[in-house]
Amino acid sequence: MTRATGAFAAGMGLGAGLMYFLDPQRGARRRTHARNQMIHASHAVRDNARTQLLALQRAAAEVDDQVIADRVRAILGRVVTQAHAVALDVSKGVVTVSGPVLRDEIRRTIKALRRVPGVQRVVNGLEATAAPRRRMPALATALAGAASLALVARALNGRTREFELQS
Numbered sequence: 001m002t003r004a005t006g007a008f009a010a011g012m013g014l015g016a017g018l019m020y021f022l023d024p025q026r027g028a029r030r031r032t033h034a035r036n037q038m039i040h041a042s043h044a045v046r047d048n049a050r051t052q053l054l055a056l057q058r059a060a061a062e063v064d065d066q067v068i069a070d071r072v073r074a075i076l077g078r079v080v081t082q083a084h085a086v087a088l089d090v091s092k093g094v095v096t097v098s099g100p101v102l103r104d105e106i107r108r109t110i111k112a113l114r115r116v117p118g119v120q121r122v123v124n125g126l127e128a129t130a131a132p133r134r135r136m137p138a139l140a141t142a143l144a145g146a147a148s149l150a151l152v153a154r155a156l157n158g159r160t161r162e163f164e165l166q167s
Contacts, residue, residue, distance in 0.1 A: 021034070063093070063117070063118035065090040065091060065092065065093070066090075067118065068090050068093065068095065068116065068118040068119060069088060069090045069095075071116045071117065071118065072088060072090065072095055072097075072113055072116055072119070073088065075112050075113060075116055076088070076097075076109070076113075078112075079105060079108050079109050079112045080101055080102075080105055080109055081102060081105065082100065082101070082102075085099045085100050085101075086098070086099040086100075086101065086126070087099045092120070093118055093119060093120035093121070094120055094121045094122075094123060095113055095116075095119050095121070095122050095123065096122075096123040096125060097109070097113065097122065097123070097124065097125060097126055098125030098126060098127070099125075099126065099127065100126075100127050100129045101126045101127065101128065101129065102128075102129055102130075102131055103128040103129065103130065103131075104131070106124070106126050106128060109126065110122055110124055110126075
């Protein structure tokens with residue numbers, strides 16, 4: 001269909017619709033009927049939206065504190081390096097967290113907990129701690145010590161030979 005044909009068809013449809021609603025004998029009744037149908041449809045949409053909103057509010061209010069605690073624990077395991085050290089208390093959607101957490105992780109932790117479904121409020125009782133020093137594992141420390149002793153012994157052994165050759 002060409003552009004001109006499409007425009008012609010649209011004009012014909014618009015003209016027929018105007019004739020239908022602006023008819024001097026039955027147009028008023030048709031317009032009233034169309035208006036009543038639109039009002040009814042808007043009321044049905046409003047009532048359905050209200051019902052859905054109430055159902056969502058009830059579902060959010062009925063979330064069990066234990067479920068929220070499990071969700072929060074799962075999130076804590078992702079955002080906190082020492083999640084086992086964080087104490088958690090949940091009561092009616094209010095989450096209270098306390099315990100030692102790295103200073104860099106506090107803001108990220110609180111933001112993540114606020115996004116957990118069912119959490120109404122987060123009470124921050126976290127204590128900022130400095131980042132721990134990294135320690136070498138015991139085996140790595142022992143190996144490094146043994147290697148350095150071997151290097152020192154080899155160096156000393158080579159020096160004693162030099163002294164023997166020169167004398």
